[in-house]
Amino acid sequence: MDQTPVPVPADEDGALTKLHPNYSHALRVRATLTAIPFLVGALVLEGAFRGEGLFPSGVIAGPVLLIALALIIRIPQTRYNARGYQMGADRLRVVRGLLFRSDTVVPFGRVQHIDVHQGPLDRFFGIATLTLHTAGNHNASVALPGLGEELARAMREDIRAHIRRETQ
Amino acid sequence: MSDPRNTAPLSVIIGALGAIRSAVLPAIAIAFSGIGGEGRYLVAIGVGVAATVIGVAISYANWRRLTYTISETDIRVESGVLSRAARSVPFERIQDVSLEAKPLPRLLGLVSVKFETGAGGADDLALEYLTKGEGEALRQLVRERREDEAAAASAADPALPARPAAEDEGDVLFAMGPGRLLTFGLFEFSLAVFAVLGGVLQYVDNVTSVDIWDVDLWYGWLKEQGSTVATLGPYAQALGAVAGLVGLLVVGSATGVVRTFLRDWGFTLTRSARGFRRQRGLFTRTDVVMPVHRVQGLVIGTGLLRYRFGWRSLSFVSLAQDAESESHVVAPFAQMDEIAPIVRAAGFRLPGDATAWRRASTRHRSDKAVLDSAFFLAATIPVAIFAPPGLFLIPLGLAVLAVGANLYAWEFRRHAIDDRQVYASHGFLSPTQSIATRLKLHSVEIRQGPLARLRGYATVHLGLAGGSFAMHGVPIAEARALRAAVMETITATDFSRLDAPAANPAPDQAFSSAQPGFSENFLAT
Numbered sequence: 001m002d003q004t005p006v007p008v009p010a011d012e013d014g015a016l017t018k019l020h021p022n023y024s025h026a027l028r029v030r031a032t033l034t035a036i037p038f039l040v041g042a043l044v045l046e047g048a049f050r051g052e053g054l055f056p057s058g059v060i061a062g063p064v065l066l067i068a069l070a071l072i073i074r075i076p077q078t079r080y081n082a083r084g085y086q087m088g089a090d091r092l093r094v095v096r097g098l099l100f101r102s103d104t105v106v107p108f109g110r111v112q113h114i115d116v117h118q119g120p121l122d123r124f125f126g127i128a129t130l131t132l133h134t135a136g137n138h139n140a141s142v143a144l145p146g147l148g149e150e151l152a153r154a155m156r157e158d159i160r161a162h163i164r165r166e167t168q
Numbered sequence: 169m170s171d172p173r174n175t176a177p178l179s180v181i182i183g184a185l186g187a188i189r190s191a192v193l194p195a196i197a198i199a200f201s202g203i204g205g206e207g208r209y210l211v212a213i214g215v216g217v218a219a220t221v222i223g224v225a226i227s228y229a230n231w232r233r234l235t236y237t238i239s240e241t242d243i244r245v246e247s248g249v250l251s252r253a254a255r256s257v258p259f260e261r262i263q264d265v266s267l268e269a270k271p272l273p274r275l276l277g278l279v280s281v282k283f284e285t286g287a288g289g290a291d292d293l294a295l296e297y298l299t300k301g302e303g304e305a306l307r308q309l310v311r312e313r314r315e316d317e318a319a320a321a322s323a324a325d326p327a328l329p330a331r332p333a334a335e336d337e338g339d340v341l342f343a344m345g346p347g348r349l350l351t352f353g354l355f356e357f358s359l360a361v362f363a364v365l366g367g368v369l370q371y372v373d374n375v376t377s378v379d380i381w382d383v384d385l386w387y388g389w390l391k392e393q394g395s396t397v398a399t400l401g402p403y404a405q406a407l408g409a410v411a412g413l414v415g416l417l418v419v420g421s422a423t424g425v426v427r428t429f430l431r432d433w434g435f436t437l438t439r440s441a442r443g444f445r446r447q448r449g450l451f452t453r454t455d456v457v458m459p460v461h462r463v464q465g466l467v468i469g470t471g472l473l474r475y476r477f478g479w480r481s482l483s484f485v486s487l488a489q490d491a492e493s494e495s496h497v498v499a500p501f502a503q504m505d506e507i508a509p510i511v512r513a514a515g516f517r518l519p520g521d522a523t524a525w526r527r528a529s530t531r532h533r534s535d536k537a538v539l540d541s542a543f544f545l546a547a548t549i550p551v552a553i554f555a556p557p558g559l560f561l562i563p564l565g566l567a568v569l570a571v572g573a574n575l576y577a578w579e580f581r582r583h584a585i586d587d588r589q590v591y592a593s594h595g596f597l598s599p600t601q602s603i604a605t606r607l608k609l610h611s612v613e614i615r616q617g618p619l620a621r622l623r624g625y626a627t628v629h630l631g632l633a634g635g636s637f638a639m640h641g642v643p644i645a646e647a648r649a650l651r652a653a654v655m656e657t658i659t660a661t662d663f664s665r666l667d668a669p670a671a672n673p674a675p676d677q678a679f680s681s682a683q684p685g686f687s688e689n690f691l692a693t
Contacts, residue, residue: 090659101621104613105655109662110631135487135663136610136631138638166662 016084016095022125023083023146027076029121035068085144087155090162092132094144106132106142108162115141116152128152132159172235172246178276179297180224180231185272187223191216236295238309243283245293257283257293259313263462263487264443267303267455274453279303283310307457311441338440341510342499349432352501353425355474359416361423437498439513444484446498458496462486463514464633465604468507475598482507484514485604485635516603519584519591528581529625532641537574539619541567573597583628583639585650590630592639604630604637606657614647630654 042064046057079098086093091107115131122128129145130152147155195216199209226249234247244256264284273279278297298306344352433450443459465485474480482499499507511518519525544567552560573596580599584591585606593601610631620626626647630637642650 091655099618101616102613103615104611105651106611107655107658109659110610112663134610134631135633137634138629138636139611139613139631142611163662166664 016086016093019080019083019085019146020125020127020148020151022127022148024076024080026121026125026127026146027079028072031068031072031076035071038064039068080146083146085147087158092142092144092155092159094142104139104142106134106139108159109166110134110136111159111163114156114159116156118149130155172237174235175231175295176278176297176299176302177231178278178299179273180228181276182273182278182297183227183230184220184224187227188220191219191223194219238306240313243293243310245295255293259310262310262314263459264457265307265310266457267300267307269300269453269455271451273297274451279455281306311457338438338445340436341439341444341513342435342437342502342506344432344435344501348501349428349435350425352432352479353428354421355471355479355501356424356428357417357420358423358427359420360427361419432500435500437510444498444514446496456496458484458486458498460514463516464608465602465635465637466511466514466516467635468601468603470595470598470600472597474501478503480504480507482510485632487634511603516605517586517589519601519603523584523586523591525582525584525591525593526642526646528578528583528641529623529643530578531623532620532625533574533578533581535619535623536577536641537571540574541570544570581640583642583650585653590637590639590650590654592637594640602635602637604632606654607661608633609637609654609658612651612654614644614651616644 039061042061046061049055049060050057075098082096082098082101084095086095090109091105093103093105095101095103112133112135114133115129117129117131118127126149127146128149129143130147131141131143133141195212198215199212229249230247233249233252234245237244237246242256242258243262244254246252246254262283266282266284267279268282269279276297277300279300280294280296281298281303282295283293295306430450432448434453435448436446438445440457443457443462446454446456446458448454463484463486467483467485468480469483470480479501480503481497481501484496484498486496499510508518544563547563548560548567551563577594577596580593580595582591582593588606590604590606590609591601593599610633612631613629614626615629616626624644625641626644628639628642628647628650630639639647639650
């Protein structure tokens with residue numbers, strides 16, 4: 001086979017690069033925003049059943065609050081720790097997932113287009129999501145959230161430069 | 169050739185017929201409803217005529233305002249009466265050109281020409297309708313223009329000997345005669361006709377006053393019939409039951425045969441200068457051309473029963489979509505020795521003796537068997553407590569069946585990799601095989617659930633354009649090695665060069681030499 005040897009041998013289990021520390025904060029804020037409607041709903045239910053005397057107060061709102069606190073305080077850090085990426089000379093490896101681990105490698109030679117996306121929350125924390133689009137049906141787009149804004153743009157330029165080099 | 173042209177004038181008639189058809193129902197509805205009292209028939213006729221006239225006028229205006237232009241580099245279609253839309257498709261982006269003739273256009277000698285660009289169903293460019301000759305000419309033209317585009321490339325391509333572009337009839341690779349269709353139809357056993365009957369009954373229910381959901385009505389009817397049957401004695405009853413089963417079998421098989429004849433009548437697959445050409449259909453005749461280099465992968469499917477007789481089907485995975493499925497069926501019902509030449513013509517290699525098949529992890533097998541039977545086992549306990557005695561044997565039996573089926577499914581769960589291709593096989597009671605070129609993969613993902621991580625196996629998903637490719641239950645170390653090997657192949661060639669001749673080695677030379685099952689790269693990892 002006429003393969004040029006890969007310049008940097010891809011170290012499969014090499015150290016993953018951590019995401020921007022602000023990403024865990026962003027996750028926390030997002031979890032808080034998601035939890036608020038549930039908390040409000042629980043409080044409304046609580047209020048509705050107050051007069052009935054069916055069960056002691058706090059039976060509904062208490063567990064909801066506990067779960068919400070766990071989701072806000074514990075989970076974002078664990079999720080942050082579970083995520084990582086590895087930028088190779090010709091490929092990007094994205095690892096994610098707490099329970100269901102997924103470990104994806106996208107070769108730059110198969111990237112169709114690249115997105116850098118920032119939501120309002122991302123802008124506040126100075127982070128961005130880098131998305132690589134491929135032609136495959138599975139993994140048609142591979143997103144890498146929680147990169148520093150500058151880094152995301154730099155990575156995009158790197159990948160673009162690689163594609164340009166290959167096509168010329 | 170570069171002037172704007174109209175589609176066939178006869179397409180106005182088809183549009184008009186469509187308008188009449190949609191005008192008939194409201195007219196009937198008015199005629200049978202209470203609106204308008206005595207004069208309602210007049211109103212109905214008036215509405216029908218008005219709808220028809222408007223429909224015909226719109227159809228005519230649409231026809232007048234729809235033009236297509238064939239220029240040096242692209243096809244442009246401009247359409248719209250009030251708002252104008254212009255779409256242009258460059259020749260090199262057209263994947264397939266397919267001709268489809270539904271029964272009505274076919275009577276008038278018209279076809280609809282569809283240019284598939286891989287953008288997916290609705291976004292594809294379609295011209296409705298052209299005369300059959302015009303359609304063929306247009307397809308030929310697109311093909312020639314494409315050849316011109318790729319002239320430099322194809323001159324150096326040993327895989328495609330420079331044949332005259334006008335050559336239309338290639339070698340017939342696969343065809344199905346009435347006898348084969350009959351056999352195929354018998355395996356396509358389907359009870360869909362009962363669903364249709366159910367629908368019809370529902371309709372009857374709405375139109376007439378017979379309430380088909382009235383249990384008493386059916387019960388009374390059954391009792392009446394039952395008492396008739398009861399007088400016949402046990403032998404006659406058994407005979408009746410057998411006759412019912414036979415009847416079900418006959419109806420199911422007949423449905424299958426009829427559907428198969430309608431869909432696959434005159435099935436021919438030819439290999440022409442630029443690609444594969446498939447023609448089929450009794451009333452709706454379709455004619456699809458698939459360029460060879462657009463074939464991303466193969467799927468060899470089979471069925472529970474037909475596998476026992478060695479019947480299989482072959483489909484091409486490509487970016488263009490077939491009618492309703494994601495891949496193009498090129499041989500719906502064939503023996504392996506008929507499939508082999510098609511696979512070879514597509515530039516692929518069937519797994520052979522040299523293919524080093526790896527089985528899925530036995531831990532994956534055990535976990536799946538336990539998980540799948542757990543549901544039935546859990547159901548056994550309440551059934552044993554609450555249901556009449558003996559009934560708990562049913563979920564228990566199902567649990568045993570689930571274990572057995574899983575153990576058997578493991579037989580088919582295999583994967584392999586060689587220097588050019590990846591293979592995967594899976595299935596419950598019969599194997600479905602997928603084959604893809606290593607070079608034409610787009611990403612590799614290793615996915616593990618909590619149990620899989622604990623037990624050290626993973627699912628490998630490979631990004632395939634136009635389809636999916638997964639290997640299940642691969643031991644984690646093997647999965648990593650596999651990914652490394654595939655990545656090495658992918659990164660060696662950029663996407664833009666995938667279709668270049670260098671990236672597509674000539675099938676002939678690749679096939680003649682017996683390749684070792686594993687590449688050096690893979691062994692080295």
